[in-house]
Amino acid sequence: MNKFLLSFSLFFFSQKLFSQSLKFEQVTNEIEKSSNLADKESIEFLEKIKQDWNKCKYPKDSNLAKINHFIGRRYRFLGLDNKNDKFLVKAIAYTLEAVAINSQNKKYISEQNLANSYLNLGLLFYESENQNLKESKKYLEKALALSKKFISKIDISFQASDLLSRISISEGDYSRSIKYSQISKKIAEDLKNTEYLLASITKLSESYQKLGDLKNAKGVLWSALSLSSSPKTKNENHFYGEVYSNLAILESSEQDFLEMSKYFKKSYFFFYKAESNYGMAMVKNNWAYILWQNGFDSQALHLYKESLEIVENINLKVRIHDNISVLYSKIGNYSNAIYHLTEAFKLYNINYNNQIVSKYTPVFLKVENKGYLLDLFVNFSKILKQDFKKNNETRFLQNGINSLFNADHLVDFMRQEHTGTLSKYFWRNKTRSLYENAIETCYLLRDYEKAYYFMEKSRAVMLNDKLNELGAKQKLNETDQEKERDFQRKIIELNTKIEAETKATEKEKLNSQLFDLQEQQERFVKSLETKYPAYYQLKYNTQIGTLKQMQAYLKTNFKDKNANMVSYFFGDSASYAMVISPTKAEVKQFKYDVAQNQEFVNFLATNQGTKADFARILSMGSVIYQKLIKPLNIPKGHLIISQDGVFMPFEALSSSAASAQYLLKDYAISYTYSGQFLLKKAVETKFWPNQSFVGFAPVEFNNQLNSLKTSDLTLGNVAKNYWFSNTFTGKVATKAKFLQQAKDHKIVQIFTHAFADSLDTEPKIYFADDALKISELNAEDQFNTQLLVLSACKTGVGKLAKGEGVLSLARGFSMLGIPATITSLWSVEDKNTYQLTELFYIYLNQGLSKDEALQKAKLEFLELHPNAGPTDWACMVLVGQTLQLNNNTPVLLVLSVIFVISIIAGGLYFDRNRRAA
Template identity: 25%
Template sequence: MAEADSLFTHSQFDEAFKLFESNAESFYGNGDQENYIYCHLRMAACEIGKGEIDAGVFRAEQSLEHIREYLEDTTSIIAQAHMVVGSGYLHVGRNDLALENLLLAEPYLEEKTLNKAECLEEIGVAYWNNGNRDLALQFHERALDIRRKIDQIPASLIGDSNNNIGLVYLNEEPLQSIIYFNRAVDLYQDNPEQNRRKIALCYVNIAYANAELANYMEALEYLDRMDSIWADIYDGPHGNKAFVLNNRGRIYKMKGDFNQALVYQQEALKMYLNIHGEKHPDVANTFLLIGQIYQQKGDYERAAINYQRSVYSNLYDQSFADLYSNPEIKNFYNADILLTSLQSKAKAMEALHFEKSLKKRDIDGALTSYLLCDELISIIRQTRINEADKLRLAGIAAEVYENGIYIAQYLSEHSFKKKEYLKIAFEFAERSKAALLLQAINDTNAKHFAGIPDSELALEDSLKVEIDLLDQMLMQDISDEERERIKGQVFEYQRALRDFVSGLEEKYPSYYQLKYDTKLASVWDVQASLTDEEWLLSYFVGEKKIFVFSITSDKYQLFDVDKPEKFNSQVIGMRNTIKYRMEEENRSISKQLYQLLIPKMEKGKSSLTILPDGLLSTVTFESLIDEEGSYLIERIAINYDYSATLYLQKPLEQLHGDMSALLVAPVEFDANSGMSDLPSTEKEVNEIRYLLSGNGLTVDVSLHEQASESNVVHKLEEGYRYLHLATHGMVDEDHPGQSSIYLNADQSGDGRLYCSEIYSTKINSNLVSLSACETGLGKISQGEGVIGLSRALKYSGAQNLLVSLWQVNDQSTSELMISFYKNHLYHSDKEGYRDDLRKAKLEMIRSEKYSDPYYWAPFILIGR
């Protein structure tokens, strides 16, 4: 049987199949049921390798039944059977069934074996297919690590791992992918004759990567090498041949030769249809590519028809009718291809309407396609697992929502259903805002309402803590060997966490239902929540337009303005001219941005809620200067939030520390931290303690060495209405999870409360004040806004946040904070904190010493 296994390892499937078949007959005659079934599973794998997928899956499923009937100790061989079934489903694009079987197999395969590595590799491919790029990379790297440690392993298997890692990098980092593909080719050269198929596939991948880098001639040269190889290996049609045709067409399209591109894509389509029939992700992808060529040629109707065919080829139980039929978003092969097809169809029908037909049904069809995209994005969000993959989807979704807003606005102006289309426009904008934060908060709330015991939630928290600690270790300067060891631990903890969450969903059905039952706030919900004095502005920053949603209790308007060519520079410049006290330049930029961003204000408005988008999250709207030369804060109180849904969301539970406050100030910092001492913070904290205790609150103060990380985290578990942290904050835009609040180190902690640790901490305070530098900043992510400390605090339960956008003199900060609390405790005649902050800022504006916006502008209120 060793010879058959060797032939299989080197992809010589016909020869291997015959040997396994012969061995199976011998084992059956001897009554050796286990080896008989093993041979049939290998025969099934050979059939899958040859492209005879249905036959292979059928044989493997028959073997599963045989195992259950004839064998007693079935764990290992059932795992192998599930692995073969999963592999088969992977080849026909059924990633859902593939993952279901592969994940059943993986835990029961013996550690540090070729079988284990192969299963991990195929799970990685399945995750890559459904858009979980970062998770796929983890599985491929784990498979590679196992293979490297096995003695006398064929070099081709190491090559397979490198090839798969290259595929993960292919679209976003083509240069990195070429490095891995070339490593794979070098490893396959260990036995070039046996590895011809694998070398050929690497050449296709290298060609694809070169095309991404616009090296078209080099890409075509690699494809030319393929023709003789495939002609020698395959007599008739084959998916690998079609894939080469597909790539030729793609390269010619990128070169601008659309006619030649169309010829190759149509040949590829004919071959794919011959092999797979109408229903397959490869067929769907080729229809999509043909549609893109027609769109480039300006034939929008043909483009739209091919996109529609792509949609229905991706749905395995729905049939194509015509251009205007609308599919149900369910039972699809590849979500990413389906999303691109629907989005492309919407663009084609939009172009068909404006440039040719002017028929309302075409522009209606475009809007309907965007609504279907939105429905699909909501489904995909449930399958994205890692944060990076979720953020990648948010970036793609932002383009869908921008186009959807534009068309809904256009239809509102050209139909009798103005309100209905404006409602849709707002819903698109709302879906684009902080969807991941809302999903995370919704998940926490679902656990609460589903009645999951604290003991189970504590286990989840402990797994997250371990992952955070390991991630921090990976940020250090460590050896390659240590890095690989830690990455292996991260992999195991993350797998345990995924299994734990899956177990919760199965054990508590109400948790699963509530987790994904996200009701977004409508424009009517917002209007119902506003008083006559309140005004809300929600922004969506697109590629060419900025959309401004203006909402009061009795009026809803949608404005759009052309986005200036240097808009990003203006926004960054505004912040920098304040930060570096460039008065003349700041006044000019602030006036320009006011004219761009602020609609005409109605009389009688005393408060303004800003829901920013993207880079606007770094703008201090308070310091915008109106046509009369006044700061906006002089006219109206201002607060911020991530989205209307989060703004209207009620607290999960009543605060158990309703009449208490925790005030924290390390004051001095370790010289090794690189942070300067903050002597004024001690006076600030003592003054706030005096104010709060004078109003009947129980005040807990942690100063100097008492302001240690472990002590503060422990105290937070008790719950406080007010949490005031007068200390430094550090933002890491490249690694948001490593952003931190500086405290004092002790035996239990390094003195830095990391963003990732805050996510695992229950704060539930009514107000968290971060009297620190740049605590409101973080990584700007399209569709998600600022990802940093304030976001983590919001997730951990903070209802309102007072944070800063740049480092400010600690004396002026202290005075503003004391003034803010005085206003809140003694002078406030309104609910919330925005009016109190406005009064504190106005005091500084009217003072001689701190009137410059440098001192008061950076502090913003997230909440009310």
């Protein structure tokens, strides 16, 4: 039957159908016959059926939804074939109508058909010219969640998870991409579909590679090569091209250039068979990049230009222009470098004129691969800075600063989009060069206001985000707060089960459950952002304090006392120290090997206390002092240090290599994760007298740890400083009791064991019955505590995340809103820890600020132990607010006594009057 006859018969059927009032369930099979028509004819036929359906006033059921869905699908094909966004807009409108009908909870409504419409909406928002990834992800996630409920929709599950993985990669959310790729890979394996499996594996490998997990990246690629020795379809050839291209990149990272070249050639061969210009251009671009990195500039430029001639994909074209620009700037050809960057910006519809783009600009939403745009901004600023050094024109630097502000705004934007913690840490590490470049540019301009801004944005931003989120949660009602906490608890429980599970099949099931739970949590949190505008605004507040605010903080909180803050940044090419006083600020540039800090801390933690060891401590400390402190000319008094990288006890540095001239004697030193951390206002809470102090000393542990036999006695001595105190010792010092009691006490003291290292081991602190992991703190409410003292080893130790700092237990508690923590950097003899702690509380209760109290305690310790080295006393450091704690217990006690006396006196008065009567 030719198309004309088919079209005529379908039209005749539509007339007969509605004239004879057939049951509307029978329409479905006839609708599907429209698939044999061309797109426009099919749309006309379906539109006629829809008009007659509405004219006959048939119910809005799944058949009507199907009509709309089919019309939407045909408009999508027209839009893609003709590259006309108007058709895609119509496709979205019809598909949304189908969704509205199938979302009704009524008879004759088929929920499972929603999965198809959700998928189509996800594709449409992704494919449209005004690409809307936010809407695309929303509908793809709905398609994935719904299709899991119906076996017949397994193909929908694959397509949704596969596209979600692709979008996650483009947004730089690699940990999330891994999750979606694992889902699509499992579905592909169940379906025994080679193309699907290859598609999943290439995305999974790329995500592992981006996160630095080269072992897993290579492993999944080799598993792909075992699937087939001879790809049969264009798609299979394309995916094999991607597999070999990724293998080539991995081999280059291991400096095996012979294998790299072999794999690039194979990759190009398979892309050629697949007739993929994108693939062939990608191979040439990647190969050129590696050649350029190894000094083969002319060969690299030749390959770049070849790839630019054949590439059609906008994102890859942007990447190639950017790479050519970097190559030209390397050889000093800045005009050509800027030309290629300008061409790259044009491809993203950005007419770049060095102006600061608002962080809320729609430009960021439209760009699919935001990592590429970030590189454009950063590289543009680098080229302008190099041009300045050549021509000494300040305007180049100012334009470069504008470009770096755009990059910084984009980083904020990306961080809000990312859900995976690993992805966030990846981008904090990747953007470190951005901030080094920005700080250097500000230094050259002598613009210390902006230097302070970029210093702050270079550190502990995720901690700031967490504190913003804590504040935002106060805007939720109690029901929603409890639901959010419940999600966190369930996630923690599942993670614990996964960690303990040894069977691979069971582990896989638990991981699947965890992913589903995390998806539910994310949907719930997104609903809160819509439901509570104030919650959204506080949560995503990316503003930071200014230099003037930091100076006002120093002036207000230290008054007539000398107070300075030093913020360090240790870069690859140069290091910087910004010294801030209440009245001025200055940036110093110098060369420094930051590895000396870790080496010094390691030696303090492990030395045996011999004379030779003591001499080496003084020598090492003196060398660091000469570099980091002496050139800054900081007046004696209070010193706040914002460190970069490992926490090092500056008070242990000596101005002399011959004798112990510790900084401790001249400065009351405290530390902060950032200036912004100090400027955060703690929750104002009025503590009852019995909530002034709470202490925990388990003494004995269920974890085969050494007993801390005198810790309960020391806790008792400390508690005597307070009129009202609560102490939990022995078996009652449990994890549950700590979580129940600690958050509502002003001061929390813990004598216990802790464990942390600089690798991936999660820090934990031990109680009588169980250990508390840092991840478990995520489920806790904001602590009202004003000071937490962790008298346990290594509570300030943890994995170093570049751009964020040390992920220690102390930092974990800081994320709960605790403004000040005393933490330890290494293991010390118990008696030394206990004595230092007792001395600290004595001075604290004399009304001294926290930094002065700790300084006095250490100085008195040295007087009591003249031969003690920094190993014995420098491990305890104060992080956060230094302000003195107003001890209102005596005042309340006096008021209570007056109140009681008043009652007794009143009773006696009335009794005397009664008797007189």
